[in-house]
Amino acid sequence: xxxxxxPLLAAQSLSKRFxxxxxxxGVSLAVKRGEIFGLIGPNGAGKTTLFNCLSRLYECGSGDxxxxxxSLLQVPRHGIAALGIGRTFQxxxxxxxxxxxxxxxxxxxxxTRSGFAANALRLPFVRHEEHAxxxxxxxxxxxxxxxxxxxxxxxxxxxxxxKRVELARALASDPKLLLLDEPASGLNHEEVGxxxxxxxxxxxxxxxxxLLVEHHMSLVMSISDRVVAxxxxxKIAEGTPAEVQKHPEVIQAYLGAA
Amino acid sequence: MRHAVEHWQRWREDxxxxxxxxxxxxxVLIALPFVVDAALGRAWVRIIDVxxxxxxxxxxxxxxxGFAGLLDLGYIAFFAVGxxxxxxxxxxxxxxxxxxxxxxPTGAFVAALFGVLLGAPTLRLRGDYLAIVTLGFGEMIxxxxxxxxxxxxxxxxxxxxxxxxPLAIGEFALNRxxxxxxxxxxxxxxxxxxxxxxxxxxxxxxxxxxxxxxxRAWIAIREDELAAGAMGINTRNLxxxxxxxxxxxxxxxxGLFASFQGFVSPESFTLLDSIMVLCMVVxxxxxxxxxxxxxxxxxTALPEALRYAxxxxxxxxxxxxxxxxxxxxxLFGLALVLMMLLRPAGLWPSTLRRRELAGGEEPxxxx
Numbered sequence: 001x002x003x004x005x006x007p008l009l010a011a012q013s014l015s016k017r018f019x020x021x022x023x024x025x026g027v028s029l030a031v032k033r034g035e036i037f038g039l040i041g042p043n044g045a046g047k048t049t050l051f052n053c054l055s056r057l058y059e060c061g062s063g064d065x066x067x068x069x070x071s072l073l074q075v076p077r078h079g080i081a082a083l084g085i086g087r088t089f090q091x092x093x094x095x096x097x098x099x100x101x102x103x104x105x106x107x108x109x110x111x112t113r114s115g116f117a118a119n120a121l122r123l124p125f126v127r128h129e130e131h132a133x134x135x136x137x138x139x140x141x142x143x144x145x146x147x148x149x150x151x152x153x154x155x156x157x158x159x160x161x162x163k164r165v166e167l168a169r170a171l172a173s174d175p176k177l178l179l180l181d182e183p184a185s186g187l188n189h190e191e192v193g194x195x196x197x198x199x200x201x202x203x204x205x206x207x208x209x210x211l212l213v214e215h216h217m218s219l220v221m222s223i224s225d226r227v228v229a230x231x232x233x234x235k236i237a238e239g240t241p242a243e244v245q246k247h248p249e250v251i252q253a254y255l256g257a258a
Numbered sequence: 259m260r261h262a263v264e265h266w267q268r269w270r271e272d273x274x275x276x277x278x279x280x281x282x283x284x285x286v287l288i289a290l291p292f293v294v295d296a297a298l299g300r301a302w303v304r305i306i307d308v309x310x311x312x313x314x315x316x317x318x319x320x321x322x323x324g325f326a327g328l329l330d331l332g333y334i335a336f337f338a339v340g341x342x343x344x345x346x347x348x349x350x351x352x353x354x355x356x357x358x359x360x361x362x363p364t365g366a367f368v369a370a371l372f373g374v375l376l377g378a379p380t381l382r383l384r385g386d387y388l389a390i391v392t393l394g395f396g397e398m399i400x401x402x403x404x405x406x407x408x409x410x411x412x413x414x415x416x417x418x419x420x421x422x423x424p425l426a427i428g429e430f431a432l433n434r435x436x437x438x439x440x441x442x443x444x445x446x447x448x449x450x451x452x453x454x455x456x457x458x459x460x461x462x463x464x465x466x467x468x469x470x471x472x473x474r475a476w477i478a479i480r481e482d483e484l485a486a487g488a489m490g491i492n493t494r495n496l497x498x499x500x501x502x503x504x505x506x507x508x509x510x511x512x513g514l515f516a517s518f519q520g521f522v523s524p525e526s527f528t529l530l531d532s533i534m535v536l537c538m539v540v541x542x543x544x545x546x547x548x549x550x551x552x553x554x555x556x557x558t559a560l561p562e563a564l565r566y567a568x569x570x571x572x573x574x575x576x577x578x579x580x581x582x583x584x585x586x587x588x589l590f591g592l593a594l595v596l597m598m599l600l601r602p603a604g605l606w607p608s609t610l611r612r613r614e615l616a617g618g619e620e621p622x623x624x625x
Contacts (some may be wrong), residue, residue, distance in 0.1 A: 055488050081490030093485035095478045097608075106478045110490025112471050116499055119470035120463045130470070173490060 014063035023049040025233040036210045038224030045230040047213040081110040086175030096155040104137035107172030140168045184216040291450045303446040309558035310453035316538045316554040318507025324545035326500035327480025329389040332396025336505040338527035340365035340512020348423040369509020370502040377501030404524040418523025543604030
């Protein structure tokens with residue numbers, strides 16, 4: 001059992017190259033339990049690459065990622081969710097022809113065990129498991145205010161609603177750590193405000209840790225406990241939102257050199 | 259439409275009406291071969307038997323293409339594997355005569371192995387690329403069966419295997435005609451019930467899988483494989499499972515086919531047959547079990563019904579202007595094109611059904 005003060009997630013000098021381009025050049029960061037951790041940086045800074053390394057969509061070049069003190073690099077991609085890491089995607093990766101309910105139920109896949117034969121015969125324990133999965137999904141759908149849409153096809157819903165569905169799907173895996181990749185992109189001003197409240201509520205009510213990649217400065221700065229700024233695959237600043245905002249390199253990265 | 263939906267829902271919810279519905283459906287299905295025999299002749303009972311086999315094949319391919327979204331153009335190979343497994347172990351070819359009770363599962367199992375054999379090297383492929391590989395696989399199986407008569411004669415090459423044992427329990431063989439209390443039970447009737455039982459079982463399994471953890475995972479893979487992986491779905495195993503399951507249905511159908519015909523040869527398993535099964539799945543409504551059943555039944559019956567084009571010309575026009583066999587394929591192709599233009603998602607698409615059951619109202623937000 002790792003000590004309570006080990007960070008929930010630690011990236012240790014993580015590198016990733018795409019051909020000649022170093023998308024990540026030795027980034028280290030540590031996310032503590034229960035905090036909302038913001039990751040910012042201009043386009044192409046390596047934020048999403050870092051996310052994809054964390055959820056094993058990319059094989060990272062060198063360095064290590066520790067979750068709860070254990071390395072993730074030997075874990076297969078489909079094992080990440082079971083460890084307790086849930087995520088959303090920058091450009092939505094919902095199962096478009098499925099209903100909202102089915103999407104969220106797929107999110108719970110890693111917490112259920114029944115195999116193919118048991119499902120073909122629908123043994124009693126499968127029925128039980130199905131029922132529990134559906135209950136779980138419905139309660140999350142309620143939590144996110146999607147009750148009325150549970151049986152609609154995801155592709156028919158507006159973008160902002162789809163983002164909520166994706167959040168519900170990520171939460172359905174009972175994550176300890178939630179990775180949110182630009183949750184505010186494409187949302188209007190009002191929706192961004194609601195999102196900020198929602199992310200805090202998720203952290204407080206479900207006791208999660210949140211790692212957030214976001215372009216929307218006012219959102220990141222208002223809800224994050226700590227922020228790391230990346231640029232060209234390197235960490236340029238780390239600290240509280242106020243500290244990072246005032247950091248000269250951050251200002252330069254966003255506004256350009258004077 | 260709305261009215262019909264309400265009716266349908268009431269029917270679903272009332273256990274009494276539902277029981278009654280099942281009983282009525284069972285009675286119709288039991289009477290069907292005898293009614294058709296009396297009304298249209300025995301040839302049509304045989305067509306129904308073949309349609310039931312195609313329903314099995316369609317449901318198998320639906321797991322691979324409809325649920326998991328893996329385009330398979332060589333599906334008939336699994337039918338061939340099942341048929342030859344049965345033929346080799348229940349014919350004078352090697353003078354082996356196993357019971358069908360052992361043979362049908364064996365054929366299904368061997369086909370499933372071939373399914374994994376095809377699935378394993380193609381795990382990273384999707385869409386067109388997968389289609390090309392599966393097409394090649396289907397041809398490989400057919401050509402192997404065609405040529406495995408030298409140096410050792412295994413499959414008897416293009417001549418095929420004859421005198422295959424029928425389905426039989428003790429003295430009761432399905433290829434003989436019995437008269438029971440004035441009722442004539444011809445082979446086509448007996449086989450009808452055997453095929454019906456298998457088709458019903460496969461419909462049952464398909465429906466249950468569709469609405470399960472496994473079915474949802476397959477559909478998730480079809481929709482977005484990366485996201486499915488991130489949700490903890492073991493995409494490799496589930497894709498292999500889809501191939502194996504689809505192949506199992508195909509292999510079972512193959513065994514039944516071999517026993518029904520009493521003869522198999524490589525020319526029953528061509529690319530055109532793979533395409534036909536795919537047409538049934540796509541035209542009926544990919545991913546929807548009811549649609550696939552409908553598609554298989556229609557596409558089996560349609561070419562047969564078009565045979566009447568000749569006699570009808572004779573009757574109406576006085577002489578036969580167009581050879582019915584030419585006209586048949588022409589009209590068949592035309593029917594396919596028209597159906598795809600008018601109902602691109604299939605005759606009975608799966609999402610429509612979902613929405614109907616959900617109450618028919620669709621949110622219009624965001625438009």
